[in-house]
Amino acid sequence: MPELPEPAVEEVSDGVFAYLQLHGQWGLNNAAFITAGDSVTLVDTCFTERRSRALADAVHRTAGDRPVRTLINTHHHGDHTHGNYVFGPGVTIVGHEKCREEVIATGLGTQALWPDVDWGEIVVTPPTVTFDERLTLYAGDLELQLIYVGPAHTTNDILVWLPERRTLIAGDVVFNGGTPFCVFGSLAGSLRALDTIRALAPERIVPGHGPVCGVEALDGIESYLRFVEETARKGHEAGVTPLDLARQTDLPDEFAALHDSERFVANLHRAYSELNGDPPGTPLPMPTVMPDMIAYNGGQMPQCLA
Ligand SMILES: [Zn+2]
Secondary structure, eight states: OOOOOOOEEEEEETTEEEEEOTTOOTTOOOEEEEEETTEEEEEOOOSSHHHHHHHHHHHHHHHTTOOEEEEEOSSSOHHHHGGGGGGOTTSEEEEEHHHHHHHHHHTTGGGGGOTTSOOOOOOOOOOSEEESSEEEEEETTEEEEEEEOOSSSSSSOEEEEEGGGTEEEEEEEEESSBOOOOTTSOHHHHHHHHHHHHHHOOSEEEEEESSOBOTHHHHHHHHHHHHHHHHHHHHHHHTOOHHHHHHHSOOOHHHHTSBTTTHHHHHHHHHHHHHTTOOTTOOOOHHHHHHHHHHHTTTOOOOOOO
């Protein structure tokens, strides 16, 4: 296990805090919270019980006795939703309608991938308020716009946009320093989501993984996704499997240097699906994709640092 920094709270705008679990590798997601009026609005939780309780402690240290009343899930993945239950039955959990479906359908299935992680006693707890395209919430007087941008990283990604603060809580549509991952969503949709973010013109972005950044971080994500798109187009035309294609491809240094670069082969699977004409977000056969990712990773399951 590499040496990891302690999770950190960073105030990105008055009363708006990022909760950062650096450096954002597998299992190390970010959350965010907004203190306003007499309560707290939280965006996302963590992968394990221990990490989610540490998040709850950090919120309490920062916000005092103000309770978390609203919890927003940016998408269904367990590293953003497993800890929902820690915040109690009195909390309203908001997410995309497909986020609720996927939280329920996935259950604790991810745990089988990483049996050595100390998961704790997780109680699967899906969103209780769902929406389709857009929803506006208020944290005190502060407007939070929830904007659906899926399928992108998953089928159910939403942005949390604070227009008065030019601040965006982006979920996993933005990985800063890690490899983008669109196997559960869409490659074309991931590119479109970047356009949506650019049009909002945020001054600061809390990414789903990695340090707080600005819009300049989107350029590297876009060039990676374009590289996947172009590589897949050639490989698909030549009839090469995603795994063989990944192995034959020299990943440029700037992409090889990103955390979790083994996601490349999984992303190629998604690109192939779209080249085959499947609708964005069509579920891929994980019993094929996961073994390919393991094979491309030298026969090892990628390490989860949760
Ligand atoms: Zn995710």
